[in-house]
Amino acid sequence: MELLNRYLHAVRGWLPKPQQDDIIAELAEDLRSQIEDREAELGHPLDDDGVAAILKRRGNPMLVAAGYLPQRSLIGPVLFPVYQFILVLVILWILPSVFILIVGPATILSGRDPLVALIETLWTLLMSAVFAFGVITLVFAILERYPPEAMLKWEPRRLPRVPLAKAVTFPQPVSRYKAIAEVLTAVCASVAWIDVMWFRTSFHFGGVAIALAPIWRSFFWPILLVAFSGIPSGLIGWLRPWWMRTRAHSLVRLAADAIALVLTVALANMGPWVHVSGTNLPVAGLADANHWANVGTRIGLAALGVIMLGDGAQEAHRLVRREPAAGQAPVAVRR
Amino acid sequence: MQQTVSSSDHFESLRLELRRGCLILAVLAQLRAEHYGYALRKALADRGMAIDENTLYPLLRRLEAQGLLVSEWREEEKRNKRFYRLSAEGRRMLDQLLEEWRSIDASLARIVEGPVMA
Numbered sequence: 001m002e003l004l005n006r007y008l009h010a011v012r013g014w015l016p017k018p019q020q021d022d023i024i025a026e027l028a029e030d031l032r033s034q035i036e037d038r039e040a041e042l043g044h045p046l047d048d049d050g051v052a053a054i055l056k057r058r059g060n061p062m063l064v065a066a067g068y069l070p071q072r073s074l075i076g077p078v079l080f081p082v083y084q085f086i087l088v089l090v091i092l093w094i095l096p097s098v099f100i101l102i103v104g105p106a107t108i109l110s111g112r113d114p115l116v117a118l119i120e121t122l123w124t125l126l127m128s129a130v131f132a133f134g135v136i137t138l139v140f141a142i143l144e145r146y147p148p149e150a151m152l153k154w155e156p157r158r159l160p161r162v163p164l165a166k167a168v169t170f171p172q173p174v175s176r177y178k179a180i181a182e183v184l185t186a187v188c189a190s191v192a193w194i195d196v197m198w199f200r201t202s203f204h205f206g207g208v209a210i211a212l213a214p215i216w217r218s219f220f221w222p223i224l225l226v227a228f229s230g231i232p233s234g235l236i237g238w239l240r241p242w243w244m245r246t247r248a249h250s251l252v253r254l255a256a257d258a259i260a261l262v263l264t265v266a267l268a269n270m271g272p273w274v275h276v277s278g279t280n281l282p283v284a285g286l287a288d289a290n291h292w293a294n295v296g297t298r299i300g301l302a303a304l305g306v307i308m309l310g311d312g313a314q315e316a317h318r319l320v321r322r323e324p325a326a327g328q329a330p331v332a333v334r335r
Numbered sequence: 336m337q338q339t340v341s342s343s344d345h346f347e348s349l350r351l352e353l354r355r356g357c358l359i360l361a362v363l364a365q366l367r368a369e370h371y372g373y374a375l376r377k378a379l380a381d382r383g384m385a386i387d388e389n390t391l392y393p394l395l396r397r398l399e400a401q402g403l404l405v406s407e408w409r410e411e412e413k414r415n416k417r418f419y420r421l422s423a424e425g426r427r428m429l430d431q432l433l434e435e436w437r438s439i440d441a442s443l444a445r446i447v448e449g450p451v452m453a
Contacts, residue, residue, distance in 0.1 A: 023392075025408075026372060026417050030388060033373040059389055067393040 003051045004031060007061060014065030023068055031058065075140045083140040090136060091129050099125045101306060105299050179237030186230025193220075193227055208278035210293060215270050219263060226260045250315040257312035264305045273297040358386055360436055362394060363421060363429045366404060371416040395419055403428050 008031075012024050034054050039046050046054075058064060075083050099121060107117045143151075197220050202211035233252050267273070274297055276289040361384045365375060372392055379386055398404045403425035408417050421429065
């Protein structure tokens with residue numbers, strides 16, 4: 001019975017204290033009954049191998065004890081899909097994007113050994129991912145135990161509308177909100193570009209002046225053309241949406257993105273882009289300020305290039321997207 | 336071969352799911368008469384409803400915590416054993432569950448044996 005006692009002791013360790021004696025007494029009784037039945041079948045007492053076989057069949061002590069414990073999970077099946085989505089979004093998309101576009105270039109361009117800077121960036125990315133994992137898990141574990149009122153009380157009429165992109169008519173008209181946003185963005189970008197190039201060629205902060213390098217002037221007209229192209233395209237999409245179906249609109253946007261990308265790449269290869277001057281700054285400080293202002297501009301141009309690439313890829317995807325197959329359930333059109 | 340193993344695993348998983356609810360019904364019905372754990376398991380197995388010990392004992396505790404069973408430790412054959420039986424609430428619950436089970440059984444028979452309708 002030595003083996004049996006060891007087994008019972010091992011199970012006891014995993015059980016909640018108040019129930020230990022009761023559960024172990026019942027488990028012991030059940031196992032003794034099994035051993036007795038087996039001995040009666042064989043006609044002789046069981047040796048250690050025989051007892052071990054019975055205990056082995058009963059299962060690992062930890063798993064046997066787990067059967068008596070209430071089912072517990074840090075994040076339950078209801079919240080798990082949202083938890084998984086947020087985790088993937090933050091750890092696989094947002095964090096790497098921030099590190100590739102901002103933290104990585106800033107660390108590498110800071111003048112340190114590139115290999116050391118790269119390892120440092122990767123280590124910080126790893127630590128940030130672990131931290132994000134911990135925080136997200138903690139937030140969802142709290143939500144699991146204390147679900148907010150809004151999760152329990154919901155109203156069907158407040159559900160978001162079906163996205164226009166899933167509308168049944170193909171090709172579909174351009175979204176009115178998107179067209180208005182396009183017009184406003186194009187107007188603002190064109191006005192800002194003209195202002196910066198012709199009326200305000202330098203910016204003053206206290207005693208420091210930041211002036212744009214002459215290279216920007218040679219790109220004045222192409223950049224203005226790209227910025228301005230959004231005005232007619234957006235106006236037609238807003239006022240006469242049926243003139244410009246998604247695919248035609250996507251072609252215009254794709255062309256504008258391609259030109260903008262070429263301009264951005266060309267500009268990125270022609271630094272320095274800004275010149276910092278100031279009578280109050282020491283020579284070393286001025287050199288540093290010039291360096292960092294140009295590093296910032298380079299990062300800005302890289303980010304702009306990625307945005308153009310992303311927008312272009314989105315438009316290209318819209319262009320090649322297949323229409324829904326015949327018989328596929330249509331989704332109501334909003335407008 | 337791979338497909339056969341996978342299909343067999345799939346069947347086993349669905350079979351366990353199908354049996355899960357029936358086990359509670361079988362245990363409650365068997366405990367209309369008093370049994371201790373080991374004897375209950377043998378009685379169920381003899382009637383074709385074999386149940387794993389690691390499933391039975393935690394289930395008995397859950398049902399007791401829900402007030403459907405009562406238990407007491409008593410000496411029998413010079414050993415202390417825990418005897419279970421249905422409580423009054425357990426009897427009412429068993430009647431309701433049996434009624435539900437018969438209704439499900441009848442519906443299923445109509446669905447399985449009746450004509451297939453689109």
